[in-house]
Structures are given as structure tokens and as C-alpha cells.
Amino acid sequence: MYDYSKEARRVVFMIDSKSFYASVESVKLNLNPLRSILVVMSTAKNTNGGLVLAASPMAKKIFGISNVMRTRDVPKDKRIIVVPPRMNLYIKYNLAINEIFKTFAAEEDIQPYSIDESLIDMTDSWKLFGDSPREVARKIQLKVKKELGIYLTVGIGDNPLLAKFALDMEAKRTHSLIGEWHYEDVQDKLWPVTQLDDLWSIGRRTAEKLNKMGIKSMYDLAHSNPFLLKQRFGVLGSQLYAFSWGIDRALIRDKYVPKAKSYGNSQVLPRDYRNQAEIEIVIREIAEQVAARIRAHHKAATVIHLGIGYSFRSKEETGKSGFGHSMKIDATNDNGLLAAYAITLFRNKWEGETVRNISISCAGLVNDNVVQLDLFDTKQTSLKKRDLDRTVDQIRQRFGFTSLVKLSSVAEGGTAIERAGLVGGHNGGNSYE
DNA sequence: TCTGGGGTCCTAGGACCC
């Protein structure tokens, strides 16, 4: 048995909102989120008929509907309530939930992790609210349910990793929606896991590789040769080995502060594009979206990356899925310059393949100390829009790993007009209710 | 996944420098 006496032992909560988008929509319809049969369906043009963004627990249970399922695979049944997404509303709910968290812990101990997940270090504050961490978790659940109607799932752990595992592997499957993992539970709760890619940080590829090495469970991983793991996986191997013993030093120390930072936009085109001019219009638009975001953050980019995904036909013909091409540039956030760089990258590598996916991202961000006024943008900006932008910006700043993006709403031609008002590629909805 | 969208981190080879 490992000696855990030297490991930091904190009281960490990893909290997520159960079926978040679907629950918010249920609440808005005065339905109980755990009993409603509701599906949030994005029908943006390039989803080619629609895509399930979220399904309520009962929709999953009774009709087998899962996230990212296509509309055509969703059963046609009158009992299923189908609604479009309202991304801006979900952002508001997320902010409200985090406000409630602030009544239980200091702001610096709360780390929003995604639109529906937050990590809270309760070590210094839990005793103020109950006799056990579990009791405090229950109080947080009840308060959020009472004030907002949303059910929370809570993982409690001795460190962030154990809290995350407790959330994913236990809390989501219990009636109380609370799971609790301590170092002493690792043998009984973590080691029996054989579906390795169920665990956070282990994906399909890594699980396959481990299986091929004869590692079929977390017990096997914990009893494998750490030097071999390091050899095969690099630093990730050492991390995997530590995780198999429930040990997580880096996550606490680094507090999830991201090292790299980038802004990017991407889209699946509504159909296959084969004409160069047509493709370049969209490249230009996306470059301008990214440029606008960089300017809004008073940054300039020193690296630009273009990703091109081929159509299925071109994938078959070339045996390649597409290409990525990046280059170092002089710091800029200028629309025209960034668009020109992106097009240069495209022309350097493109050989007539049919295109279905385009992504542009900018990295190596530096402060832009020169004040730049974009007259066109300023004129268009209403107060309400500015408030919304500010909200989205706030959430972005607080989310190290956010999935939210407010697309710029003004551009000509291509797909930009169709996509105006989308958030993360989905309908923003009415944000003023 | 015959196509959602936005991110971060790691590895590795070649260029280049001292």
C-alpha cells in the first residue's frame, strides 16, 4: 500500500450541473429537469439537419437519446419536447450558479472549468456550513435547486483528481448525486475500473495502447512498470501512473492555470466547397472573426494556424483528412493582415481538394498597447450588445478551458450572415429574459 | 459519427546559435 501521509489532503468539490442545457430549458417550461423528456437541438445550417446538444436524463433513459446525436437518429415521438439552444441564457445560469458557490467559498478557491463544471477548494470553509463535507455538498445542492431549479452533481475528493473521478464515476450514478473519494478508496473504487477511457485524461487512443501492453484495468496500471510507461508515453506515462494511485500534485500546484493561450474559430461548411475563390471567402471571414476577438482582448498574435479538413470524397482520394499549416508572424491583430496570412497558408498547401472544414487560430498572444479603434464595429455596438459582450468576455476570462465563443455578427457573403448571433456555433437565443 | 465548435498540452525533427 502506498504511503499517502505526504500527499496534500484537501477538501475539493468538483461540481457539475446535471444535463445543464436541458435542465435550464426544463426550468423555463416549469418542468422538473429530472422528469421532463426534453432535447436541446441545434439546427444551425451546417449541422446538416440538426444535432443534439443536450438531452434530459429521462430523454436519455427512455428514448436512448445521447448528446451529439443527429436529428435523423432521434425517435419521432410526441412525448419528446424539442427546443432550440439559447447559449446566452445558459451563460447567465452558469454565472448565477457560481454566484451561489461564492456564498460557500472565497472567490479565489473557485475555479470555473467549463460551462457546467466548477472546481471548489472547500478546505478552508466547509466547517462553517456543516458537520461533514457531504452535508455541505447537500446544502449547496439544495440552495441551487431552490433558487434556480437546477440539480447539481458533486464529487468530493482529497485532491482535484479524486474529486473529478468521484464526480464522473460515482456521483452521476447515485441517488444523492454525491460521490466521495479519498486516498483510502483508490483500491476499492479506482482499481476495478476496466473501461479505461471512462476516466478523465484517458481517451480512446491511450486506452487502446494500454490494452495492447496488457494493461486492462487501473489495478494493472498501478502495478505496471512506471519506467516502461514513461518510455512509451513520455511525461504522460508518469502522470498516468500517478493517477492510478490517486495522486495529483501538479493539478493542485498549478491551479489549472493554462500555459498556452489561443483564440480560434472553425466551422464545418454547409456543403462541400471546391472553388478556390469560394473557400477563400470563408477563410477571410473566419480570420476576421478571430481578429475581432483578439482586438477585443487588446492582444496581437504572433502565430497563425490554418486547418483545412477535406470532404469525405477528397479524404478517400488522398488518404489524408486534410492539412494544418502554421507560421510565425510579426505581432498583429489587423483584419486584412491576418486574412492575408491565412490565405497565404492556404495557397501554400492546397492542391485542389474539396473542403468541408476550416479552422483558424491565433496564438503567441502579446499585449497590444496601441489603441486601435474599429469604427465600423463601434458604430454598430448597441448598449445591450455591449452588455452581452461583456458577460461573454467575463466568462471567457474566468474559464481556462471554455467552450464559448461569440461570433462577430457583421460580415458580408459566405456563411457569416447565416451565422451572425451564434454562440459557439449555436443559437444564442434571447439573452434579455 | 457522411461532418458542431472551442480549447490545451505533448512530442519530435530540422534550423540555427553559441
Added chain:
DNA sequence: TCTGGGGTCCTAGGACCC
């Protein structure tokens, strides 16, 4: 030069997460 060692930067590609 039948030839060192260490480091950083740049670019491509892979993997994973929500």
C-alpha cells in the same frame, strides 16, 4: 574537419477535454 554538446525556435501532428 571521418565531426561535440546543449539550447531555443519553428512547424507539424497527435491526443484529450467540455
